[in-house]
């Protein structure tokens with residue numbers, strides 16, 4: 315056991331444990347340093363939508379590393395980035411979107427989007443439009459800009475995160491939206507939303523999306539869809555969740571599934587309206603990253619898009635979603651602790667409750683996740699819930715195995731905690 319690694323978001327008492335140190339992964343299974351192999355119910359960190367070790371993505375990445383180990387998009391272009399941009403526009407819809415900006419993480423992409431929307435309004439002579447609104451419960455990353463939009467309390471005050479031009483509104487609450495807009499609508503640069511709030515798997519209701527779109531026309535702000543989690547087929551039916559909306563967002567942020575989790579890569583897919591404002595005014599956006607849009611990242615994006623199509627993953631995601639609808643609702647009030655289920659597609663939660671029906675105390679969630687891990691599967695901790703994000707290549711029997719491990723894990727947690735308090 316070594317203790318030189320400082321793992322992220324893990325209490326120090328759990329550093330250095332072999333049971334939490336993964337060593338390899340194939341398909342939907344991950345091997346750990348203690349010798350166990352677990353079924354992955356989280357698609358890595360919600361990013362390996364097509365499973366681990368996809369050979370076509372590995373080959374394309376390897377070729378790019380050999381032929382073009384580093385080429386920049388900072389002050390230059392490279393042909394891999396051109397190709398990936400073209401394919402992303404095709405995927406998202408070329409009638410509405412026209413340009414792609416590359417970044418290296420979901421957080422950095424949110425930072426870039428925050429700059430982009432404020433700069434857009436300055437170009438249009440509306441310097442006062444600086445406020446950006448996010449949704450309560452939303453997660454957009456932990457870089458300084460994104461951290462201000464993220465509402466999970468992870469030390470924003472302690473770290474001096476600046477929220478002077480940031481606000482939060484209640485999701486699925488049109489009254490709150492109109493109250494805030496009537497106050498700051500003319501100073502609003504953008505609203506940033508996840509189509510399904512990842513934390514807790516809370517979908518935006520269709521009426522709320524319609525109201526957001528209506529208010530965009532009325533108040534003139536931009537709508538940014540953070541599809542870091544919901545993109546690349548995660549919700550089934552379409553590649554991006556917002557392709558089901560009646561109108562498109564002005565900026566679409568993608569990461570996670572973008573390279574199937576193989577690269578530190580993200581992208582902003584930008585509407586014609588926004589892109590043309592920059593082009594017409596010869597404006598340069600003040601954002602760049604050395605490792606953005608590298609050949610290896612862009613080759614991985616191009617290969618991921620091809621594999622998404624070859625594996626028919628979006629359709630498979632819809633099939634899995636249908637199965638999850640049936641299986642998860644059948645677990646409600648029949649499996650220990652489970653009192654509700656939320657989410658869409660392959661982004662789900664099982665809500666857990668104490669015996670008295672109140673939401674399970676948050677400090678207990680890690681022990682529940684550990685019990686499920688002991689039973690053979692990886693699930694994600696959420697607010698009084700566990701979250702499931704199976705890869706879109708799951709077979710029916712693998713899904714049965716995942717739900718079986720969850721059931722055993724919850725039973726074992728309940729037994730242990732009844733016995734030991």
Ligand SMILES: Cc1ncc(COP(=O)(O)O)c(C=O)c1O
Nearest residue numbers: 419420421453454455512542543
């Ligand atoms: C919706 C959403 N946006 C942004 C992020 C941040 O992404 P990253 O961890 O790549 O910075 C996440 C990460 O979980 C996310 O779920």
